């Protein structure tokens with residue numbers, strides 16, 4: 001059955017990557033949440049998508065140039081037209097996840113040079129609290145994903161791609177990674193089915209159109225990342 005991942009939480013209704021968006025995903029019956037993580041200047045792991053705070057908070061500047069002390073003062077909710085929301089620490093989200101059954105897809109973001117430290121920090125936070133079976137680590141930076149074979153073997157690893165891959169099965173096999181998180185516009189139905197037939201877990205992002213969602217559910221794709229909070233209610237599995 002297709003699993004529904006709330007992309008940055010239910011980000012069509014609540015400000016993305018905030019506890020409000022994640023809580024709503026649980027309320028709406030999501031199978032999991034997707035979130036983006038980066039390191040602050042003082043190496044705290046914060047949940048935020050862009051490299052700067054400009055779009056989604058009332059502050060300005062890059063995440064990497066700011067300490068947690070700086071970031072915790074910012075409002076990550078009002079830009080969306082709602083009330084105040086904090087930028088969450090990954091610790092906070094993980095503690096909340098410990099009290100439910102949601103899967104978490106942690107997408108590694110931020111400057112390339114921070115990746116090794118980010119992976120170590122994410123592992124330190126998540127490993128003691130959540131079973132590896134509920135954790136998926138993904139990144140557009142594939143060498144970082146492959147480095148998890150040694151750094152943190154247990155959780156599922158996924159390669160994120162936003163353009164068509166030539167011979168994707170061979171590419172995945174070479175990386176020894178068997179999950180593909182792929183932009184919907186870059187993969188055909190036929191390729192999705194072929195990859196799944198070959199044992200690859202395929203999840204697609206970011207799908208918000210209802211017809212497109214239903215089509216993917218009919219294909220029995222493994223997972224869909226959507227900003228919506230409606231999938232289990234409106235779509236037939």
Ligand code: G3P
Pocket residue numbers: 007034036049107138160181205206225
């Ligand atoms: O993980 C799927 C999706 O979140 C990747 O793109 O830019 O929304 O993080 P982005």
Ligand code: MG
Pocket residue numbers: 034035036107
């Ligand atoms: Mg993401």
